[in-house]
Amino acid sequence: MSDFKKAWVYLENGMFFEARSFGANKTAIGEIVFNTSLTGYQEILTDPSYAGQFICFSMPEIGIVGTNPQDIESSSIFAKGILVRHYNEKYSNFRSNKSLQEFLISHDTMGIFGLDTRLLTKTLRTQGAMMMIASTEYSTKEKLKELLSQSPRIEEIDYVKVVSTKETYSHKEGRFSFKTMDYTLPQTKKKILAIDFGIKKSILRELVNAGFSVEVIPHNFNAQAIITAYQAKAFDGIFLSNGPGDPKVLKTQIIELQKLISHNIPIFAICLGHQLLALAQGYETYKLKFGHHGGNHPIQNLHTKKIEITAQNHIYSVPEDIAKIATITHRNLFDGTIEGLLYKNTPICSFQHHPEAGPGPLESSALFNEFSKLLQKTK
Known part of the structure; x- marks a missing residue:
């Protein structure tokens, strides 16, 4: 020893x-x-x-x-x-x-x-x-x-500015293949902007696997520049990533997200991104007692009634009254908290759990393909 x-x-x-x-x-x-x-x-x-x-x-x-x-x-x-x-x-x-x-x-x-x-x-x-x-x-x-x-x-520290990329970059690799011992390079049909609040590489790989070419941008994004690029058809949708800390610390990002939401741009968000969307629309997040951290957490898809075992890593949650503006699509079976939302009259969906896992089961990975289908409907 x-x-x-x-x-x-x-x-x-x-x-x-x-x-x-x-x-x-x-x-x-x-x-x-x-x-x-x-x-x-x-x-x-x-x-x-x-x-x-x-x-x-x-x-x-x-x-x-x-x-x-x-x-x-x-x-x-x-x-x-x-x-x-x-x-x-x-x-x-x-x-x-x-x-x-x-x-x-x-x-x-x-x-x-x-x-x-x-x-x-x-x-x-x-x-x-x-x-x-x-x-x-x-x-x-x-x-x-x-x-x-x-x-x-x-909760007094902005860790997002520490973990987020400082420069915009493109991500092109898909999942790792143990057959070739290398990363796959799937064909892509749609382009997505991924706003990095602390993004994981496995999330980027799942986005590529779902048919997206991905451009990752820093957390201190400018909403008007994104809106202008979207109107010029420079990309097809936005992904809001996971990240650390209390979402309420990110006051500037919440204001910028309000501008994006008002322009009806398709948005797919997980974890911290899920919480920021709620805050941007006036619904206060709250801190859980000890949070959800692990790769064995059961949730239920309220549409299909199927149960999925998921990877989780969060200590904040969105409130129940958000059902006024969004359909609750998934719930946590440990404590009943909200795990998924489909916003009404807008092409926006968000999820609290990690569909990319890494580590954990990939039972929720279909959500990446579901967002691809949502983009098809908004063409």
């Missing part, structure tokens, strides 16, 4: 732990949430929606398959770190090229193991997500409490 340094963890409810570090040795502050996925820790780590958060894995064994170049969802790790029960130094997978420890250190991200993650998960379910501090530098409860009290809360 490696000589792992000691690490200390303090939660704002007063819980204090001594553990071990297998990632970057430093001090970091963020919000702690738990994730129930059994696999896919690398995709979860590199999902920009986790910016500013510590991820507590309920799966006790982490690190077994190492890491690889294909399962990276963004340019970096934006999460503050991960908390696990057991870290496995020895890894084995035909695609892996480095250990999880090496991957974390290369991205200056904390990894803490030796914690009772079952206790942490039960605590978060009971008391809700909360702020925490982890450190390999400070060992006393009093010092950690002091540092945590001086730090801004996650």
Whole structure:
């Protein structure tokens, strides 16, 4: 075994732990949430929606398959770190090229193991997500409490401007093929603008797979420029991506979205994009107690009555009274919250869950094709 340094963890409810570090040795502050996925820790780590958060894995064994170049969802790790029960130094997978420890250190991200993650998960379910501090530098409860009290809360920070692309770019590759060990290059028939609030690569690949050529633009978009381009037939629709933090922080983007909505442009949104659409139309989002994070969450399609197992990563939700302007198409079977909306009299649909999964089941991936069909109707 490696000589792992000691690490200390303090939660704002007063819980204090001594553990071990297998990632970057430093001090970091963020919000702690738990994730129930059994696999896919690398995709979860590199999902920009986790910016500013510590991820507590309920799966006790982490690190077994190492890491690889294909399962990276963004340019970096934006999460503050991960908390696990057991870290496995020895890894084995035909695609892996480095250990999880090496991957974390290369991205200056904390990894803490030796914690009772079952206790942490039960605590978060009971008391809700909360702020925490982890450190390999400070060992006393009093010092950690002091540092945590001086730090801004996650809902006060705009993490979208950190994770979003700074330059416009085109994305052309589809899903990864294990037969060719390369990405597919499907034919595309429609062009879509993807507004990047923290977009995942697997989302872009699913859009390409559904027949879209994709141009990704930064979060600080100009609505009038987009409207002018749409009227000139430069593209066919807009995609609003997932992303981190409280959607209410993005005041400028909400105003710009109001302008896009008023011009009847086809829009497909997931996760943070789903929440921003609600806010842009005057419906207040609210914070869930501990959120939905994992690859095993059941939802029901209210039209077909079918149940789908989905990937989820959010802690905010849209209100029930949005049914005044939108048809509720999907509901979460854990707590009944809204998972899908089809807006009335407009070519706009939005979903709270992740139809691209990454990691998780692809039972909801048909939503990408459904948006393609919606575009056909609005030609």
